[in-house]
Amino acid sequence: MQCLFQFPTGDAVVSDPMPFDGSLKCATPPMNRLPRIPTNEYHLAAKLIVVSDGSKLPLATTNFSFYDCNRYTSCSTCSASQFPCDWCLESNECVAGKLTEDKCRKQHIVNGLNRDGSSIRKGPSKCPHIVAPVSKMSVATGERRNISVKVENVDPSFMGDFKCEFRYGTVTHEKIAMRTSDDTIT
Known part of the structure; x- marks a missing residue:
């Protein structure tokens, strides 16, 4: 079995799946193997395809997005993002939700609409x-x-x-x- 991340550019990156609790787990490729996210875009669309060794026929396919919250430059666009992004009010930066606690340490935060965070501020209507x-x-x-x-x-x-x-x-x-x-x- 192989996991194949296929990009609209025609590029593809292969990773070996690992068994995980009765299913397969596909590791995402390292950053240096991914195509660049296009200028003025916030994500890179891909298809994740699981194929059998020696076969080109897909066993399973799903859409997949690689996103970069840092590309959002305002609180309102960051917190309205379709991805789990948060806005750090003091440093004026958008960060991926999983990094919020480290990147926005001791700051006031506006949680994105697509993120369950601990801030009392959520969504673009709470941005200054x-x-x-x-x-x-x-x-x-x-x-x-x-x-x-x-x-x-x-x-x-x-x-x-x-x-x-x-x-x-x-x-x-x-x-x-x-x-x-x-x-x-x-």
Whole structure:
């Protein structure tokens, strides 16, 4: 018997199955034998196929995904992921659920929707975020103006330093911001 991980690129990686409690256990290939996850993707689809020695006919087939939570760059996309990912609020990083305790040690966490974790925060609605204004904000070129935004899920017990980023094309400007009330940053 052999376990075969087949990828859409045509690549395939073989591993020998191990007997496990009356069934077979297929070990996932080491990272250096996997094709790279494509840019702007979060996972690599594969088919796991069990074949008999000397035969090319599959005995069993299932879909399989290799995923990378680190590719999510915001709390909302991380915690809404189809994979078991969690967002570490202080370090601003997305980690695989099994690594949360080590990677997010002593941090506040937003558990992903597809993860059973111990945080009181679960899913994208619990992420810190700007509440969309009723109307579009506009500022004339050359005009200086203070801008205030409404925010949700900003916890003052550990969130204190803020900045506003203004992006125009490829240019980014940063300005120090401050919390002016429980739900407003200026």
